[in-house]
Amino acid sequence: MLNYMYQNKKITFVSFYSSILLLILSVFLMPYIESIFVSESRIIIHTVFEIFNIFISFSIFLYGWYAYPYILSKTSLWLPVIFFSIGTFGLLHMITFPGMPTFITESSEVKTGWFEMLVRLTQSTGIFLFVLFMLKDKKEKLIKKYWYILSTIGILLVSASIIFIFEDHLPLISINGESTVLRVAFYLTICFIYTLSFVLITKSMKKTKDYIYIYLIMGIFFLFLLNLLTLLYGGSQGYYNFLVHFLKVLGNMYIFIGFYSSKLQLTFLKKEEMEEDLNTTQGLLESFFENTPEGLLILDHQGHILRANKGFEKIMDIKESDVIGQDFKTILKNKDDLLEVLEQVLNGSNITDFEVLQQRENGETIYLMISLSNIHGKHTGNISAIIRDITEQKKYEHNLHEAKQELTDTIRQQQGIIFKYHKVEDSFIHTLCDGELLHKLWNSPNQMIGQMFIYPTGNKEFDQLLYHYQIAWDGRDVSFEWEWKEASLAVSLKPIIKETRVVEVVGSIIDITQLKKTEELLRKSEKLAVVGEMAAGVAHEIRNPLTTLKGFTQLLKGEVDSNRLSLLDLMMSELNRIEMITNEFMVIAKPQAIEYKANNLKDIVNQVLSFMEPQALLQNVNMNKQFIGTEPYVQCDENQLKQVFINIIKNAFEAMPNGGNLTVEIKESTNQNIAISIKDTGVGIPKEIIPKLCEPFYTLKEKGTGLGLMVSYRIIEAHKGTIEFASDVSKGTIVTVQLPLQAAEVPVSCL
Numbered sequence: 001m002l003n004y005m006y007q008n009k010k011i012t013f014v015s016f017y018s019s020i021l022l023l024i025l026s027v028f029l030m031p032y033i034e035s036i037f038v039s040e041s042r043i044i045i046h047t048v049f050e051i052f053n054i055f056i057s058f059s060i061f062l063y064g065w066y067a068y069p070y071i072l073s074k075t076s077l078w079l080p081v082i083f084f085s086i087g088t089f090g091l092l093h094m095i096t097f098p099g100m101p102t103f104i105t106e107s108s109e110v111k112t113g114w115f116e117m118l119v120r121l122t123q124s125t126g127i128f129l130f131v132l133f134m135l136k137d138k139k140e141k142l143i144k145k146y147w148y149i150l151s152t153i154g155i156l157l158v159s160a161s162i163i164f165i166f167e168d169h170l171p172l173i174s175i176n177g178e179s180t181v182l183r184v185a186f187y188l189t190i191c192f193i194y195t196l197s198f199v200l201i202t203k204s205m206k207k208t209k210d211y212i213y214i215y216l217i218m219g220i221f222f223l224f225l226l227n228l229l230t231l232l233y234g235g236s237q238g239y240y241n242f243l244v245h246f247l248k249v250l251g252n253m254y255i256f257i258g259f260y261s262s263k264l265q266l267t268f269l270k271k272e273e274m275e276e277d278l279n280t281t282q283g284l285l286e287s288f289f290e291n292t293p294e295g296l297l298i299l300d301h302q303g304h305i306l307r308a309n310k311g312f313e314k315i316m317d318i319k320e321s322d323v324i325g326q327d328f329k330t331i332l333k334n335k336d337d338l339l340e341v342l343e344q345v346l347n348g349s350n351i352t353d354f355e356v357l358q359q360r361e362n363g364e365t366i367y368l369m370i371s372l373s374n375i376h377g378k379h380t381g382n383i384s385a386i387i388r389d390i391t392e393q394k395k396y397e398h399n400l401h402e403a404k405q406e407l408t409d410t411i412r413q414q415q416g417i418i419f420k421y422h423k424v425e426d427s428f429i430h431t432l433c434d435g436e437l438l439h440k441l442w443n444s445p446n447q448m449i450g451q452m453f454i455y456p457t458g459n460k461e462f463d464q465l466l467y468h469y470q471i472a473w474d475g476r477d478v479s480f481e482w483e484w485k486e487a488s489l490a491v492s493l494k495p496i497i498k499e500t501r502v503v504e505v506v507g508s509i510i511d512i513t514q515l516k517k518t519e520e521l522l523r524k525s526e527k528l529a530v531v532g533e534m535a536a537g538v539a540h541e542i543r544n545p546l547t548t549l550k551g552f553t554q555l556l557k558g559e560v561d562s563n564r565l566s567l568l569d570l571m572m573s574e575l576n577r578i579e580m581i582t583n584e585f586m587v588i589a590k591p592q593a594i595e596y597k598a599n600n601l602k603d604i605v606n607q608v609l610s611f612m613e614p615q616a617l618l619q620n621v622n623m624n625k626q627f628i629g630t631e632p633y634v635q636c637d638e639n640q641l642k643q644v645f646i647n648i649i650k651n652a653f654e655a656m657p658n659g660g661n662l663t664v665e666i667k668e669s670t671n672q673n674i675a676i677s678i679k680d681t682g683v684g685i686p687k688e689i690i691p692k693l694c695e696p697f698y699t700l701k702e703k704g705t706g707l708g709l710m711v712s713y714r715i716i717e718a719h720k721g722t723i724e725f726a727s728d729v730s731k732g733t734i735v736t737v738q739l740p741l742q743a744a745e746v747p748v749s750c751l
Helices: 002-007 009-028 030-037 042-071 074-095 109-135 145-165 181-208 213-233 239-262 271-291 310-316 328-332 335-346 391-413 436-442 460-473 513-557 562-589 601-618 638-654 708-718
Strands: 295-299 305-308 351-359 365-374 383-389 417-424 427-434 452-454 478-484 487-498 501-511 597-600 621-627 633-636 660-668 673-680 722-728 732-740
Touching (some): 042 239, 109 145, 109 181, 213 239, 295 310, 310 383, 328 335, 335 351, 335 383, 427 460, 460 487, 460 501, 487 513, 513 562, 601 621, 601 633, 633 638, 638 708, 638 732, 708 722
Parallel strands (some): 621 660
Antiparallel strands (some): 295 305, 295 383, 351 365, 365 383, 417 501, 427 452, 487 501, 722 732
8 A cells, every 4th residue: 555655646645635624624623622622521532642643653663673674774763763752752641641540650730741742852853863864864784773772761761750750840831721931942942843854854855856755744744733733822622632633643644654655665685696595495495305204295275286205205105196186185095184184274274293094005004294384475375295104103102101001000009109209409309209199198290290399398397208308319228207297107218229329219108197096096995904904903992991991980070079170071081082083993994874865965064164163263263154045955974974074174273273264165066066165264285295185194283193084085985976175385275075966876885
């Protein structure tokens, strides 16, 4: 289209007169335009005009930027840089225009005015220099255009920063819509510069008789006119505001057309050099075509074979003369797949590494990899095809895949983890890591294979593993137990040494969590069996003499004087304590016949709290209760549950020697359970001690037996419930008992 405009002078003048006609038409539409530009729509229209001007500015920049290496003239580099500045300042002017939403900065009359002024000054000065360069334009050495753009960006950043930072200190461009002296001076200077540009370009056009300059003259004329209107009317709202923006669009558009039309001629190599290079290239391509071991074909737009090389003859075991003119799909005997592929190529796509299974004339089956692409240039419409025989490669890949899959399946069936790693600089990298346990702990081997781990990582558990990795890498066999999250793992590492150097370490991990739990249960069971046997013997041997001692102590009370009565009371208290311990032994040693029935849990807890209230007052403990609104019933032995709650509350009192708060909460839990939480504000229990609390004879109290919590644990366990402890040292302890709400089949004798 631009070449056509360049060749036809009439179109040049028609476009100019059309622009003048549009300006005249706008005069008749002045009332309508005036109503739009004083309404809220003026911001939208202003933004549309500015976006169009910004688009033209950046278009000139991009074209000139990419065309410069071919044209090598100052004008082809200078004008794009100028219009890059104009586009940038125009963008800043648009986003800071009053009424625009906040983007980089808030809109401001001062900022938008100064950015508009920079647009006008940069455009007028840049076009003037462009005209000067164009009159003396000549090819020159290729310079580093990136320095130009970097310098321009630096100037833009400095200019924008000054306006943003020193906005309040800048001179005003206008006051209440009226131009200041500074603004008048600027626009007089701009109009003068455009006048000089107009004169220079007009003289050049008369001298060269090149009508392409008329576009630049029209662009300069409209830009001069818009600055003159701004000077006369101060850029006031309404019609004149519209006219200014419309003239700016016309001016930039003609500058754009003039620049494109005058710079479309690129530098080419001389005809003789091009022909010589072409002949040399054709010879090289012909040699490559005939002698390459891959099969090469040239197809027409219908898929018929135009040429075939010797490589194709060897791969397909067929002569070129037998395939010329034949349908490519028919020769390869794979019509359906190739038809779809050819359609894609004819639609402009390139197909690479398309695999087909082919049968030679002698019946041998081979695998082919085909790449199809469009040929551009003189032979546009034709298709090139590259065919490679990948039969041996496919066999190798198949065998390798089967071996890998067999190894992967074998490793994955292994219940633990099998892995290999080596060390690169300071990082451990897994080259193999798979197994059933891996998917359980880390979901996927992809999270381990190829990942780099540098010791230390900051994760205490993982650092323990990497620490032993290093020991194995130093050449020692390593076996250790590793705690990862809630799992106990047995890790074994064995270095592979070649030529006195460790090249790789093979390791395995197995889960021993259940084994350790079984060992712990067995240890507890053995301990309980010993305790039960001992308890039965102790209780039997102590209860008979204990009964005798209590009886005679009661008789002595009536025969001693009052001064010694306190001693007998102390003896009786200690005998009662011995009897209580003996009863606890009997609970452990001898199962008791217990009858379970439905009981209201609230009633049981309320009775316990009432029973413990006097002791709470003596020890300055404030008891609170938080119960759910419903009435929870559980299948239980009422007295045994009371024994558990009294034991827990007593322990809580003892943990608060100076008083405190005790909160008992009944709430619904998951899985049809009811939870009873007893929370104190006592001294707390260290975390490492919590797992031992329910073991026999383990106690934190000076005079404790270590049987109370064990008995409580046995009772709750018999009720199909659980008992859990959570504690913070110096903050308090929470004991949570969970019992099933629904009736369960509980044996009559459980203890």
